[in-house]
Amino acid sequence: MIGELYMTGNIIEIENLTMRFNLAQEQFSGLKDLIIMASKGKLKFNEFYALKNVMLKIKKGEAWGIIGRNGSGKSTLLKLISGIYTPTSGAIKVKGTIAPLIELGAGFDPELTARENIFLNGAVLGYSHRFMQDHFDKIVNFSELEQFIDVPIKNFSSGMVARLGFSIATMVKADILIIDEILAVGDANFQEKCYKRMCNMMENGTTVLFVSHNVKDVEKICKKVLWLEHGQIKMVGNSNEVCQSYQNEMKE
Incomplete structure (x- = not known):
């Protein structure tokens, strides 16, 4: 319940x-x-x-x-x-x-690019396409994945997937x-960058x-x-x- x-x-x-x-x-x-x-x-x-x-x-x-x-x-x-x-x-x-980061790659399609997955994961979290467009640059900049934004995430390392997931989940204050x-x-x-963002969110x-x-x-x-x-x-x-x-x- x-x-x-x-x-x-x-x-x-x-x-x-x-x-x-x-x-x-x-x-x-x-x-x-x-x-x-x-x-x-x-x-x-x-x-x-x-x-x-x-x-x-x-x-x-x-x-x-x-x-x-x-x-x-x-x-x-x-x-x-x-x-x-x-x-x-x-x-x-x-x-x-709730912004959940429970399973690595949850809400992502490995066949789609990072760009496409940002909008897909945003939809899973309940955000509109327009909302994701407005926050797209902030997500990419925080993840530091600019060079790989149009690469399918099946080619990403687990660390890169974690970067993308964390950046999306924490783009707004949950x-x-x-x-x-x-x-x-x-x-x-x-990791240190993520800890600082979490501290800011807690504050x-x-x-x-x-x-x-x-x-x-x-x-x-x-x-x-x-x-x-x-x-x-x-x-x-x-x-x-x-x-x-x-x-x-x-x-x-």
Whole structure:
């Protein structure tokens, strides 16, 4: 459930959030086999809980880091907040616009040029063609991809795709900026450029949710951190305290 918030201060509220996936036990080679097995009642599933009873309240303008091992539920949580997934149970209440950078290349067509993909990705985010035309030069200049603007992005490196995606998603001030690991593929100079833009957005009231395995980056950007373990909250609180506890456990 995703609804509007009427409580002062909180821009995101998560209540008893659970996300369950059904994983097929049997192997099948395609959709036809899947349908046949399902029609004969032979298709069995294992339940997998990506998240279980997660509770969290985030205030407008806060920067939250989300950390944890692979498979701990970090990306699932971001997709639920973004509205990509619908929770199995519990509720998510979100107020405001979201600029999601969750999967590298999401909203892009690899066969199209960077120029064409700017307008395509803008449409996916809900912007008009005219709006994208007005912001086109700013996007290209920030991405530093002027020389490659008419090259199909299937020929781009992962870092170039990340540059383009970040430049589009942050061209205007969103209420909530969601970033999942994609900055890790960029070079150091562009990462610093992105961090400065995020800081500027936060100073102007944007809420940031930042997922990264680089604890130093999390501490640099975020004042608060949520640590997930096996889909449940392991620890939540001050960035330095949570990150230190996480690093100590990783060393054991």
